Amino acid sequence: MKIYGNGEMLSTLIPGLSAPCAGQGRCGKCRVRAWGELSELTEAEKRVLSAEEIANGWRLACQTKALGEVTVEYEKDTGEVQLDAREKQLAVDAGMEGKGFAIDVGTTTVAVYEVDLATGKILSTHSAMNPQRRFGADVISRIKSSLEGSDLTTPIRESLGEIAKDASAWTVVGNPAMMQLLCGLSVEGISRAPFTPAYTEAICKNGAYVAPLISGFVGADAVAAGIYADMDMPGGTRLLLDVGTNGEMLLSHNGKIGACAAAAGPAFEGAHIEYGMGGTEGAIRKARLLEDGTWELETIGNTAPRGICGSGLIDIAAELVRAEIIDETGRMDEDVLIADGVYLTRKDVREIQLAKAAIAAGIELLAKEMGAKQIETVYLAGGFGSHIDPESALAIGLLPASICKNIVPIGNAAGMGAVEMLLSSSARERAEALARETQYIELSEMKEFQDSFVENMLFE
Numbered sequence: 001m002k003i004y005g006n007g008e009m010l011s012t013l014i015p016g017l018s019a020p021c022a023g024q025g026r027c028g029k030c031r032v033r034a035w036g037e038l039s040e041l042t043e044a045e046k047r048v049l050s051a052e053e054i055a056n057g058w059r060l061a062c063q064t065k066a067l068g069e070v071t072v073e074y075e076k077d078t079g080e081v082q083l084d085a086r087e088k089q090l091a092v093d094a095g096m097e098g099k100g101f102a103i104d105v106g107t108t109t110v111a112v113y114e115v116d117l118a119t120g121k122i123l124s125t126h127s128a129m130n131p132q133r134r135f136g137a138d139v140i141s142r143i144k145s146s147l148e149g150s151d152l153t154t155p156i157r158e159s160l161g162e163i164a165k166d167a168s169a170w171t172v173v174g175n176p177a178m179m180q181l182l183c184g185l186s187v188e189g190i191s192r193a194p195f196t197p198a199y200t201e202a203i204c205k206n207g208a209y210v211a212p213l214i215s216g217f218v219g220a221d222a223v224a225a226g227i228y229a230d231m232d233m234p235g236g237t238r239l240l241l242d243v244g245t246n247g248e249m250l251l252s253h254n255g256k257i258g259a260c261a262a263a264a265g266p267a268f269e270g271a272h273i274e275y276g277m278g279g280t281e282g283a284i285r286k287a288r289l290l291e292d293g294t295w296e297l298e299t300i301g302n303t304a305p306r307g308i309c310g311s312g313l314i315d316i317a318a319e320l321v322r323a324e325i326i327d328e329t330g331r332m333d334e335d336v337l338i339a340d341g342v343y344l345t346r347k348d349v350r351e352i353q354l355a356k357a358a359i360a361a362g363i364e365l366l367a368k369e370m371g372a373k374q375i376e377t378v379y380l381a382g383g384f385g386s387h388i389d390p391e392s393a394l395a396i397g398l399l400p401a402s403i404c405k406n407i408v409p410i411g412n413a414a415g416m417g418a419v420e421m422l423l424s425s426s427a428r429e430r431a432e433a434l435a436r437e438t439q440y441i442e443l444s445e446m447k448e449f450q451d452s453f454v455e456n457m458l459f460e
Contacts, residue, residue, distance in 0.1 A: 001073075005066025010034060010059070011134045013066055014074060027271065030061040030134075037068030062134075088228065088416070091424045092120040098168030099123065102418035103160060104221060105174035105182060106130060107139055107245055108269055108278060110156075111415045112163050113422075120423050126163060131155035132181070137271040138245050139177045143187045152181045170208040171422040173414055175219040175246060179210060190216040195442075202432055209428065211421060212435035215442075217261035222248040223435050224417025225381045227427055229410060231257060232434045236376040239363065239404070242414070243268060243310075243385045247359045250438070253372040257434065260441040262362030264355040267348075268310035268384060274345045275307045275338075282306030284338065285387060289319035295338055305339035311387035316344055317352050318392035321459045328460045353457045356398040361452035362443055364400055369441050377406045381413040396459055 003013045011030055025044025035057055042063045049058055061074070096117035104111040112126040132152045135145040146152050156178075164170060172182065176197045180187050185198035195216035203210040211220035222242065226232065229240050231252045240250040247262035270276035270283075277283050281301035288296040297312075299305050308316065316338060320326040325336065330353045335345045367375060378399060380388055390407035393399045399407065420427045443449045 001071070003066060003070050003072060004068065005037075005070060007065050007067060010061035010064045010066055010070070010072065014061060014072060014134075025060055025063045028060065029271075029277075031058050032061045032064075032072050032074040033057045034059045034061075034064060034070055034072045036070035037066065038070060039065035039067060088420075090120050090420050091426060092118075093423060093425055096169075096423075099166060100169040100171070100422045101164035101167045102415065102422045103164065103170065103172045104224070104412065104415040104418055105156065105160075105172060105178045106221070107142070107175065107178060108133065108137070110159065110163075111412060112160075113415060113419050114164070115419055115422055117168060117423070122419065128159065128163070130178075131159050132178075137269060138266045139175065142181065143177055143191050146181060146187050147191060153184045156182050168207065169422060171211065171418045172208065173211045173220040173224040173418045173421075175221055175248070176213050176216050177219075179213065179220055183210060200435065202428065202435075209421065211418070211428075212432050214259050214435050214438050215261075215440040217246060218248050218250075218259045218438075218440060220435075221414035222250060222259065223431050224415075224421065225413035226250050226257070226417070226434050227431050228413040228417035228420055229379050229381070232430055237372045237374065238377045238379065239367075239375045240379045240381055240413070241359070241363070241385065242381045243359060243388065243398070244382060245269060247362055249359075249362060249366060251366050251370050251372060251375070253367075253370045256370065257438045258366055258370040258441055259438045260362050260366045260443050262358040262443060264358045265351070267351040267355040268313060270307070270309060272351045273308065273313060273348050275342045276313065276348075277307035277309055279309045279384070279387075283309035284312035284316070284342070285309050286389070287312050287315040287319060287338065289323055297339060305342050307342060308338065308344070310384045311389070313344075313348075313352065314388055314392045314396060314398065317349065317459075318389075318395035320344070321395055326459055328458050330457065330459060352396065353459075356396055357453050357456040360397055360400050360456040361449060363404070364452050364456070365443060365446055365448060366441055367403055368448075369446075370439075373403070375403050375405065377408060378404045379413070380407065380409045381411070385409060386411045397456055400456075 028048040045060050100115045100117045102113040114124040180198050189196040197216045200213045202212045237253045242248045245266045247264040251258045270278050282303045283300045284305050286298035326332045332346050335343045386409040394401045
């Protein structure tokens, strides 16, 4: 494709391009082939790119400026995600008509459900990369970019406007940062303690319903998932977990709901992993180590392996732990070949440890704070969570085996919760009550967190 620039970075001009390290030139995952009026190679590019790659026109889009007409070749990240969830009968308010759109704005992807408002039937589903991804793979990078003056509101609004331009009604959910950026609100309040969001109560304007937040770290997506999973209804002790960058979780126990967020980082979404990638074609999503030392792999699209996505990363780590190639401290003597040109590195193991320790510690401390000694059911929400092998999650200690028993993947509960709120005023009232009455627990303020985090670093 041809693009035209006046000193802008290629990463800001190329749609659908991931820049997980937020333009630092470290991860090398925004490689493109580019010709034309370009800035000179940076030191970061010389470190990351091989001499052969440079000779063949490869550049890092986050380091290269377009100074005029430029031709680029790149692989677009489609952002395909799981959009379905466990079946549930949804109530539909009488008297509605036209088409509505329920939208889950994730840090990585945007999921859109087109709905017949009169019948509640889902007419179509659509997913795409969040166009803000070029500002970094994680929430912290997005917040930093916004505070430094980058416009993260216009790209997401334009993307959603194009997808849902003929809507009669909208319902939007997402994490606190994504919601505030979508609404054009400052994210300064969630950039530092006490991490106060710019809004918490639902926003209703021009046919749009922006769902409420629980806190600066537990957002409208968690509220929507909680409604869809009936966490506010009577039942046993249940944990709803979205295994993502922010590790949002809700625990329902004895008629009360507690919530917290564990800063797991973007490892399970492919960032900071040497051969990590999102859930796109060629990503290893399931893995089993055979007795002869070779791997049985399943990739997205059933194509040759190009890298490892989150569920595959957990499988691989679990297999290596079982085979004692990774010991309980996380030591691995050398990088392990998984497929032709794809390795799990020793540095990757440390990233896995940090991510899983944060989530496991969050679960343990939330349960303790709520007085729950045993969790009867763990709901794994989100496209990534729904593809995790529960046994692999237990094997690496992502889920504490001592308290987590029945593990149930429930799909994109946040997206379907948005559909439920789109169709039902009762569901919106439940969402607002859940957000208002949930007890938020700030893990960083708990004395026990550091000890629990360190203990959960072990693979045992």
